[in-house]
Amino acid sequence: MPAKMWNWLISSLAVGATIFLYDGNPLYPEPMRMFELMEKHGITIFGTSAAYIHYLMGIGAKPAEKYDLSKLREISQTASTLSPEGFEYVYREFKKDLYFNSISGGTDINGCFAGAIPILPVYSGELQGRALAMKVEAYDDDANPVEDVQAELVCEAPAPSMPVYFWGDDDHMTKYKAAYFDYFKYKGKNVWRHGDYIVIHSDTGGITFWGRSDAVLKPSGVRIGTAEIYNVVEQLPEVADSLVIGHKHSGDIRIVMFVLLNEGYELDDNLKAKIKRTIGEKTSPRHIPKLIFQAPPDGIP
Known part of the structure; x- marks a missing residue:
């Protein structure tokens, strides 16, 4: 369990909440097992991932038609990027009057850069805003703050829970600075660069x-974020x-994809064509992988 999740669970206990933890595959013995548990135990806040929501959306699951989710008040989603369609699917097929809270941060800061602001509207595909005490900006390649375009997530001021050194680093904190602060150093900026692409909407x-x-x-030469492909x-x-990886070939970079399939499916020419067609329709022709391979049964690292 990531450190930040452990701290949140302890905080939940501190305010008198009861924690319900599920250990195992959320799709076993059937994909809507989580909703069966929510109904049975009266779960009020459900923490989940984008991958789980996207999977349910892909199979056309309609939890609200089968389970009583009247006690569910909030869904908190993290781990990877959720598509705008995923937001809309939650409100359409889970529950219309819940609070959907998409968050993003890091174990290394033991918290969030962006997330919930309960008094503001929820927009599809967007986290509601900067987290408390986090001076987050999006920097272009010249270290200028920008809006409405993809850019590097940076934090311009010290944050309450950021690490202050690496165990075993030298006296000059070389590894620590290289990990977070050196990226924009030569542009004259001493800021935390986290390694995420974001868009701040004006x-x-x-x-x-x-x-x-x-x-x-x-x-x-066209910059593509892997999350754009994974979301599809x-x-x-x-x-x-x-x-997906970039493979140097004939003076260019081609996209190569590895897929781990659900039980009962085979990576034949029809499935390869479906994957390519779907990616092309929902993104662009440049996002389509040139090669698709099946990953080994023990999974993707």
Whole structure:
């Protein structure tokens, strides 16, 4: 369990809440097992992942039609980027009058950079705003704060829960500085750079996360965030997990995909064509992988 989750659970106990933990595959013995437990135990706040929501959306699951979710008040989602369609699916098929709280941060800061602001509206595909005490901005390549375009997530001021050193580092804190502070050093900025691509929306104040900036692909010189591809593939019922990489080939970068399939499916030419077609329809032709391989049964690292 990540450290930040442990702290949140302890905080929940401190205010008198009862914690319900589920250990195991949330899809076993059937995909809507979590909702069966929510109904049975009267769960009020459900913590989940984008991958789980995308999977349910991909198979057309309709939890509200089968289970009584009247006590469910809030869903808190994290771990990876949830597509705008995922937001809409939750309100359409889970419950219309709940609070959907998408958050993003890091174990290394033991908290969030962006997340819930209960007095503001929820917009599809956006975290509601900066977290308390987090001076978050989006920097372009020249270390200028920008809005409405993909850019690097930075924090311009010390945060209450940020780490102050690495265990075993030297006296100059070389590893610590290299990990978080050196990226914009030569642009004259001493800021925490976390390694995520975000968009800060000027009209809503919300923040969209596009995945890791160190996982960006550049086929034909065009910058593509891997989350843009994962958001689409996770919605396919055949795919349990996936990984995309950039492969240097003939002077360019081509996208290569590895997929871990759900039980009962085979990566034949028809499924490869479906994956490519779906990615092309929901993103762009440049996002389509040139090659698709099936991952080994023991999963993707």
